[in-house]
Amino acid sequence: MKKTIPFTPRWQGPIQGHAVNTVKSFFPKLCADHEFDDLMQEAYIVFIKCSRRYKGVVDNPAWFMALFRNALRNKLINITGQCRYTLSLENLDDEPSITDNEGYLACVFSELPVQVRRLVRDMCLGDVLSSKAATAALRRRYVV
Numbered sequence: 001m002k003k004t005i006p007f008t009p010r011w012q013g014p015i016q017g018h019a020v021n022t023v024k025s026f027f028p029k030l031c032a033d034h035e036f037d038d039l040m041q042e043a044y045i046v047f048i049k050c051s052r053r054y055k056g057v058v059d060n061p062a063w064f065m066a067l068f069r070n071a072l073r074n075k076l077i078n079i080t081g082q083c084r085y086t087l088s089l090e091n092l093d094d095e096p097s098i099t100d101n102e103g104y105l106a107c108v109f110s111e112l113p114v115q116v117r118r119l120v121r122d123m124c125l126g127d128v129l130s131s132k133a134a135t136a137a138l139r140r141r142y143v144v
Helices: 014-030 036-053 061-081 104-111 114-125 128-142
Strands: none
Touching: 014 036, 014 061, 036 061, 104 114
16 A cells, blocks of 8 residues: 655745745735735735645645635735725826926926927827827927
C-alpha cells in the first residue's frame, strides 16, 4: 500500500507571491482607503480561513491555490465596493491652474495663451472639429 503525504498549505512561496500580485492589481482602486500592508493582512486572513476550512478536504496544491485565488479576489472586490472615495468627472476642472498644485507642467500650461490651452484640451478630450479650427486660428495668428 502506498503512503500519501497530506497536503498542508504554506503562506511563504507561491501563495504569498500570488497574494502580492493580486493585491497589486487591486491597489489602484483601493489606495485612497487602504494601505498595501493592510491589504496583505487581509490576504493572509483569507489564506488562514481557506487553510482551516479545507484542511482535510484538499489534497492537491493546485486545487487549494484555485480556492484561495477565488476567495482573495472576492474579498478584494467586496472591499472595493465599500470604498468611500471615488473620482468623478464632474469634480474635474476644465482647465488646470496653478492652484491645483499639479506641479511644473501645470504652471507652464497655465502660462500659455488661452487658445493653446483650449487646443490642448480639445485634442486630449477628442473634440477633433474644434481642435482643427483652433489649430487653423493659431497658425493664422502665430505663423509668419
